[in-house]
Amino acid sequence: MSSKTVLITGCGRGIGLEMVRQYAEQGWRVHACARNVDQNAALGRLVGQYPDIVLHELDVTDDTQIAALDRSLGGEAIDLLINNAGVYGPKGLVFGQVERETWRRVLEVNTISPLMVTQALMGRLLAGDLKKVALVSSKVGSIADNGSGGGYYYRSSKTALNQVVKSLSIDLAEQGVKVAALHPGWVQTDMGGPNALIDVNQSVTGLRQVIENLDASSSGGFFDYQGNEIPW
Numbered sequence: 001m002s003s004k005t006v007l008i009t010g011c012g013r014g015i016g017l018e019m020v021r022q023y024a025e026q027g028w029r030v031h032a033c034a035r036n037v038d039q040n041a042a043l044g045r046l047v048g049q050y051p052d053i054v055l056h057e058l059d060v061t062d063d064t065q066i067a068a069l070d071r072s073l074g075g076e077a078i079d080l081l082i083n084n085a086g087v088y089g090p091k092g093l094v095f096g097q098v099e100r101e102t103w104r105r106v107l108e109v110n111t112i113s114p115l116m117v118t119q120a121l122m123g124r125l126l127a128g129d130l131k132k133v134a135l136v137s138s139k140v141g142s143i144a145d146n147g148s149g150g151g152y153y154y155r156s157s158k159t160a161l162n163q164v165v166k167s168l169s170i171d172l173a174e175q176g177v178k179v180a181a182l183h184p185g186w187v188q189t190d191m192g193g194p195n196a197l198i199d200v201n202q203s204v205t206g207l208r209q210v211i212e213n214l215d216a217s218s219s220g221g222f223f224d225y226q227g228n229e230i231p232w
Contacts, residue, residue: 004130007031007078009060009117010085012040015136015184015207018200019082022208024050031078033058033069033085060085060113066120077127080211083114083135089153103153110157115164126175133168134211137161137181137222144231162222162232169220178219182207185225198225 006023010016012034020032024046030053037043037055047053056072058065089106090097114135118125125131140151141158165181172179184203188194206225213227222230 003027004079005029005031005077005128006080006082007033007121008082008084009033009058009114010083010136011043012036013042015187015200015203016084017042017046018204019084019207020053021046021050022201022204024053026208028052030054031056031073033060035059060117061108063116066117070120070124073121073124076124077129078121078124079128079130080132080134081118081121081125082211083117083133085113086110086136086157093152094150095152098152103156106153106157107160110154111160111164114161115168118168122172122177125177131175131177132211132214133172133177133179134207134214135161135165135179135181137165137183139183139224139230141181142222142230142232165222166220173216173219176216178214178216180210180214180219181222182210183222183224183230 006028008016008019008030011020011032020030024030032043032053033056034040034043037057043055047055056069058069087106087109089102118133125133138158139145140155141162143159146155162181165179169179184207186197187203188199203225210223210225210227222232224230
């Protein structure tokens with residue numbers, strides 16, 4: 001059995017899918033969570049290539065599915081939890097077009113669900129050796145960096161997520177759990193678009209290094225994929 005175990009949400013495509021590939025390639029046991037895993041050909045190919053990948057059907061907004069995921073893990077400990085699942089919402093949104101239900105949906109996925117997943121799996125993290133939690137945020141959640149306005153749904157959800165990260169880092173410090181908010185960069189994914197600056201390989205390679213370097217002194221921080229600290 002591999003010496004380290006990671007559980008990753010939002011693995012159906014993009015950054016999450018590349019995280020699965022890279023951690024499996026490095027010899028980790030990978031629990032990959034996504035919606036409609038049986039219909040995801042890319043995940044299926046990775047499972048065929050790396051037998052230590054375990055797929056889990058998971059809608060992170062469904063507490064019943066989160067509880068079922070926890071039960072399915074049996075007595076297994078988790079060294080690293082990566083809350084990657086996220087949505088952007090409608091692009092090009094401007095003031096005057098904000099809709100309550102759409103905003104609520106983005107907050108549900110990007111802010112509330114990562115905390116609920118972390119809470120449900122905390123016992124497994126405490127039983128692991130590394131005790132690390134990474135939450136994929138975004139630089140657009142930085143209030144100090146907001147010079148262009150707009151993006152009400154996504155910006156606010158990531159700003160709120162960063163506050164969750166900070167509180168977790170304080171609340172879990174005595175138990176040895178390290179927590180960080182990570183900005184993956186502007187990445188060539190369905191969300192980032194084809195004109196983005198970096199590809200998923202470059203982003204995930206950098207994020208893995210930042211996670212590896214995460215310790216008690218940097219817990220609660222907000223970092224980009226190159227390890228640079230981002231202002232709140």
